[in-house]
Amino acid sequence: MAIILLCVISFFLEMVPFREFNFISAFQFDPGFLLTRPWTLVTYIFLHNGVWHLFFNMLVLYFFGTALEQRVGNKQFLGVFFTAGVLSAIGYTFLSQPIFNISPGPMIGASGAIYGVFAALTVLEPNIRVYVYFIPMRLKNALLLFAVFDFFMVNSSDMIAHTAHLSGLFVGLYMGFRMKKIHEKYMKSRYAGRW
Template sequence: MFSRDTPYEPGGGTSDRIKSSISASPSMAIIFLCIVSFFLEMVPGIGSLYIDTFQFNPSSILTRPWTLVTYIFLHAGLGHLFFNMIVLYFFGTALERKVGNKQLLGIFFTAGILSAIGYTFLSRPIFDIYPGPMVGASGAIYGVFAALTVLEPNLRVYVYFVPMRLKHALLLFAVFDFLMVNSTDMIAHTAHLSGLFVGLYMGYRIKRMHDKYIRTRFAGRW
């Protein structure tokens, strides 16, 4: 049965909608690239070389600077990929609706790059952790998460099926990462915390600029 309100799309309608979604949403484009990258990691013979080429290693930050970005698109297993992409889907699309595509990309990649830099230079002197190679979009996503929290602190979310406000969820994850920073769980908690603080800063900056614009726009109208 066809809906009169929905135009008929001959041949490849679903495919066209997927392409349109990816082109219109930077979050969806990043998710698509991460999934493609994960499949490349699985290719026998070249997967390990692909990972070695694009993962971030603090010891080669000056000789392989491109890895400050490329590590974001690598993931250490299906579970790692799935969890990160689910979080990015909900928080990333919400943030881009709030601040626009360019701002979302700016927050995502700034948080991702500075997460790697923070992981490199904060792990050993502050927490006495030797930082090894790192992959994953978690630091960048923490930036998105934190920026959205500044702009929409009371947004209702579910954390492992428990409803709570976004500001409480961010606090919960921040405390968890801080407490687990010296653990042996193979998670770069200092990168998470670095991305979180970057996101908070960028979120507050955007909010301040927006509030200033509102005050200027409506000044003298009362």
């Protein structure tokens, strides 16, 4: 909820007409300024391009974020969210041009971080039932559907950073498998010798 609140506050600040200061330009992530403006690896996550961009991202974050946080706790949830967010931007920077021949421009939005949360939750609870455009399916199928969609849309001109989505997704998968392995190891040691 704190992340959602920060995103909503940031959205309202985007609309304030500051004199001699552009809020979005100051905090958006631009691959060309990665080394000179490293804070934007985090701040871009809290900016959104319009009310619908904000609404859908926060809706997905509320449901998947709450579910993941209940399973792994606050610290691990934040670890997944921010690691996926930062590495989404880095993946967007270094994968777009050499692999997909896309020149990456400035980027805003929490989508990459949310993909990380989505993927980590899928590893831990793959059979949760969700609705995608009113169609019921298991979480693992929904993740696969979105991954395939982003992969095929990478070279589209829809102004969506699909390589950032995919980067966040792979980070979330990795972190989800790590958490699952640690949990299984803990449970095995806890019940070792019991019958």
